[in-house]
Amino acid sequence: MPRSARITDDACVPAASEEGVLEDLIGYALRRAQLKVFQNLIARLSAHDLRPAQFSALAIIEQNPGLMQADLARALAIDPPQVVPMLNKLEERALAVRVRCKPDKRSYGIFLSKGGETLLSELKQIAADSDHEATSSLSDGERTELLRLLKRIYRD
Amino acid sequence: MPRSARITDDACVPAASEEGVLEDLIGYALRRAQLKVFQNLIARLSAHDLRPAQFSALAIIEQNPGLMQADLARALAIDPPQVVPMLNKLEERALAVRVRCKPDKRSYGIFLSKGGETLLSELKQIAADSDHEATSSLSDGERTELLRLLKRIYRD
DNA sequence: TATTGTTATACTCTATAACTATA
DNA sequence: TATAGTTATAGAGTATAACAATA
Numbered sequence: 001m002p003r004s005a006r007i008t009d010d011a012c013v014p015a016a017s018e019e020g021v022l023e024d025l026i027g028y029a030l031r032r033a034q035l036k037v038f039q040n041l042i043a044r045l046s047a048h049d050l051r052p053a054q055f056s057a058l059a060i061i062e063q064n065p066g067l068m069q070a071d072l073a074r075a076l077a078i079d080p081p082q083v084v085p086m087l088n089k090l091e092e093r094a095l096a097v098r099v100r101c102k103p104d105k106r107s108y109g110i111f112l113s114k115g116g117e118t119l120l121s122e123l124k125q126i127a128a129d130s131d132h133e134a135t136s137s138l139s140d141g142e143r144t145e146l147l148r149l150l151k152r153i154y155r156d
Numbered sequence: 157m158p159r160s161a162r163i164t165d166d167a168c169v170p171a172a173s174e175e176g177v178l179e180d181l182i183g184y185a186l187r188r189a190q191l192k193v194f195q196n197l198i199a200r201l202s203a204h205d206l207r208p209a210q211f212s213a214l215a216i217i218e219q220n221p222g223l224m225q226a227d228l229a230r231a232l233a234i235d236p237p238q239v240v241p242m243l244n245k246l247e248e249r250a251l252a253v254r255v256r257c258k259p260d261k262r263s264y265g266i267f268l269s270k271g272g273e274t275l276l277s278e279l280k281q282i283a284a285d286s287d288h289e290a291t292s293s294l295s296d297g298e299r300t301e302l303l304r305l306l307k308r309i310y311r312d
Numbered sequence: 313t314a315t316t317g318t319t320a321t322a323c324t325c326t327a328t329a330a331c332t333a334t335a
Numbered sequence: 336t337a338t339a340g341t342t343a344t345a346g347a348g349t350a351t352a353a354c355a356a357t358a
Contacts, residue, residue: 021215021280025287026299027197028212029306030190035233036310037183051347056184059177069317077191079350084318106316106357124177131181137308143182146305150185152293154192207324225340235327240341262334262339315358324349331342 040134044126048119053078055127057086058112058120061096066109068101095119196290200282204275209234211283213242214268214276217252222265224257251275 022028041052053076060075061067069087073080087110090096095116098108112120135143178184197208209232216231217223225243229236243266246252251272254264268276291299 020219021283022212023307024303025283026291026303026306027190027193027208027283027287029303029310030186030193031208032233032310033306034183034186034190036312037186041183052183052187053348056178063176070315077188078348080316081318081320081351082349101316104316104358108317127177127181127183131183135182135309137312138305142305142308145301147180147182147185149294149298149302149305150182150189151179152298153291154185154188156192156293209325226338234325236339237328237341237343238326257339260335260339262332264340313358316356317354318356319352319354321351321353322349323351324347326347327345329342329344332340333338334340335336335338 037131037134041127041130044130045123048123048126050123054086054090055123057090058095058116058123061110061112062117062120065111066099068107069110070107072110090116193287193290197283197286200286201279204279204282206279210242210246211276211279213246214251214272214279217266217268218273218276221267222255224263225266226263228266246272 038052045052045055056076057072060072064071064075067075069083070080072087073083076083087096087098091098094113097111097113099111101107101109135146138146194208201208201211212232213228216228220227220231223231225239226236228243229239232239243252243254247254250269253267253269255267257263257265291302294302
């Protein structure tokens with residue numbers, strides 16, 4: 001039985017219309033738009049059994065070959081412990097490798113494998129297509145403007 | 157010991173620069189911007205021990221008094237089972253109430269309590285202030301344009 | 313003593329199947 | 336049988352403290 005059945009016991013409304021206050025909040029619109037765009041990307045990446053964060057990691061590694069795990073964590077805006085299982089996955093699938101750092105034997109340099117590079121070039125096209133499809137209601141000029149405004153926000 | 161120490165054992169790069177491929181993706185920019193805006197909102201709402209989703213729920217209930225839990229789930233874009241603990245919290249804190257629906261005794265109508273209405277009017281101001289602060293690098297005209305573009309995306 | 317990577321843990325969010333009570 | 340709400344559970348994502356090896 002439900003945990004509450006107090007009060008006057010009455011009321012029933014068919015309603016479920018659109019919101020009022022939330023509609024003026026950029027944060028709310030950002031969340032909804034981000035969810036929609038990500039749903040598209042998640043669906044496409046699932047064909048390769050990858051999550052968006054893993055794709056981002058591969059792209060960051062390619063852009064910064066030899067970076068350390070702490071650097072990767074910072075670039076992904078996640079905490080260092082979260083990098084471990086993610087990198088383990090990428091290593092298991094032979095997409096990336098950890099290489100001992102000579103001067104500082106505590107750390108690793110992270111690199112893409114040849115297979116990782118090949119897959120990443122495919123993923124880049126997939127991500128670009130997904131991005132375009134999920135924002136198909138915008139013109140190219142609007143996409144450019146949106147990108148500019150979003151960068152202004154997250155770059156502080 | 158680490159689970160991999162194969163390969164040539166060498167390499168060390170101070171690097172950790174900015175990304176290249178990701179910078180052109182709207183999905184990536186959306187995610188970063190949304191995280192930043194939400195961090196601000198989460199911090200402000202924590203003073204009232206509330207999460208953004210709970211604030212959204214209160215706003216939707218006010219806009220649709222008497223709606224059913226299934227309607228609320230749809231409006232929040234979450235699954236019905238997730239509504240239960242959230243609504244329990246709101247009822248425990250006497251911000252919202254479930255009222256038995258007379259014609260269909262399986263369902264409830266959801267309403268704000270008087271205290272819920274009072275708190276919500278406070279929260280609206282907090283959310284508006286947070287939104288403004290988190291997007292302080294934009295002009296009012298740019299905020300309006302951004303909101304327009306985001307709605308075009310998530311409304312399909 | 314401080315730092316890199318790691319382990320363990322926990323808490324939230326999300327998603328699914330199955331149960332109850334009504335219809 | 337179908338539906339509204341609920342329960343239970345499992346999987347991600349996120350955050351923190353603490354440990355080992357190295358500096």
